[in-house]
Amino acid sequence: MATSDPTVKTTQAVDETGSGTDRILQTRNLRKQFGGLTATDDVDFAVEAGELRCLIGPNGAGKSTFLNLITGVLEPTAGSIYYNGSDITDLESHKRVDRGISIKFQVPSLYQEFTVRQNVRIPLQRVASSSEYESRTREILQRCNLEGEIDTVASSLSHGQQQRLEIGMAMVLEPDLMLLDEPVAGLSVEESADIAELLTSINETDGVAFIVIEHDIDFVESIADRVTVLHQGGIFTEGTIEDVRADPDVKRIYLGEEH
């Protein structure tokens, strides 16, 4: 069980919400080295069930590496990952998905040659019987506002539609935790607002917890419960968006490295 530990620095987040037992995800001393480069540096991180957490940080802060460790795409050099209290550090990716973790990659990675219906079928056939395919597909597409595109080939959807479809497909498996890597990168303001609305609705109505990597600070402000700032592979600071925005050190690492 992932009970509180004096060495876990993130217990602060737990204390504020007043409970340490419903952490959906926790990492302990999680470390990933690529040769001499430490991409993830002894990270202790925790997300509550139903929380919407954003991960921000300058380029090269180790955000994507961290996400890849949680999904099992990368193997950590040291440390462990707990999901709903059980150790999933050595679990294969597909088994983590079965436990309730879903991911949307940074690059839209739909099955480009398939129609929208066929795309949805891939996750759907794992959880539904064939008689339910049609109704469940329509349900999902209605949710992400793509009803009219059911027979469209994925490659001819707009970028914003592709992002929404991917989130919809990740939702099919009814996850407890969704990981999104830059869901609004390259999208217009209107398209970003649609995504923000979709994520907030999934978070509030279905109680799904989120970890969202995002650069767009306005987008982060519109969705996040709490924000974690990564810097040089470690957690730089954590708090509400106001706290983080007001923090002069956060400004310094962003300005110092990105501009």
Add this chain to the structure above:
Amino acid sequence: MSVKSSIGVLANRLREPFEGPNTIGNTNGFWIGFLLTVLLFAIYPILFGPYAALNPAQFLVFALLAVSLTFIWGFCGILSFGQVAFFGVAGYTFGIVTINIPTYTGATLGIIIAVAVATAFAAVIGYFMFYGGVRDVYVTILTLVVALVLHTFMEQTAGSQWTIGEAHLGGYNGMNVPQDLAVGFGETGVAFDGVAHYYVVLFTLVVTYLLLRAVVNSRFGYAMVATREDEARTEMFGYNTTFIKLAAFTVGGAIAGISGVLFVTWGAYINPSQFELVAATMPVIYASIGGRKSFAGTILAAVAIQYLELQLTGEWAFVIVGSLLVLIILTMPDGIAPRVRNLVLAVGEWRSNRDRSGQSPPAEEVSD
């Protein structure tokens, strides 16, 4: 009228398991063409006599081998040059078993053991490749190496120490396998030689074709196709893509093994040249030309190319066939079958548009 419509309903119900977006031939026209083609092959020995069926039998055996590749390459993204290795292993195994047990029992056991050995061989190779993290072009190279190593190994088995029971492996001279394709027990059973063998091959090919169509349109088929399109993404929907690839590869090995048994019982002989470099390339060529995502395309291409090779004897034959292959691959990277299908659909659309515009001109505005 009602008889006609109930036949239509029955036909639709029969077709259903074999259809879906993963196979390209799903129209009435396609299935009529399928039935006519099977019929044509079925009456061929009746029209031209039993001896005329000898060459088509061989064509269909290699078509079955090519189908084993289409299944794993076209639908799971695994380009293998090793299908001939599973083909060869099954052929030799059938020979070894039946030479040692020259009865109907031996023939029956020979089929079962040969296919089992080929399947197990594919499973072992596949396990080490896919669970060892070998991907994409390295799978192709590795499977080619398997075929060539097997070829080199079998070529040096001429000596008398390379004997299993009564069966001499025979090096590059190969092995004579007098046993016909047969099933039975002891001295009683049924042997399939000559034209009967041809019908067994045709039946096996048609059944395999229909079964594989059902598989690629099933849940497992969707998982295979999704793995082909984007393995990392598919893993993130909770699919064990490594196992999916292994399962598909093993089934491919089993089908190649069946074609190996049918080959050795056709010619009563097998030698290592069946899995040398050129032989290893042929299934890939048949699938490339016919269409790697189309079983029917692969089968027809395999038959057509072998027929052409047989007709064009002489020094220019290879040049002509080779140039034709290069030309087709350059102009149609997905093979002939998808082009034919698009052409048929386009003609159908043009005709329905013409009919519609002839009857009611405003309808054209709403149609897209």
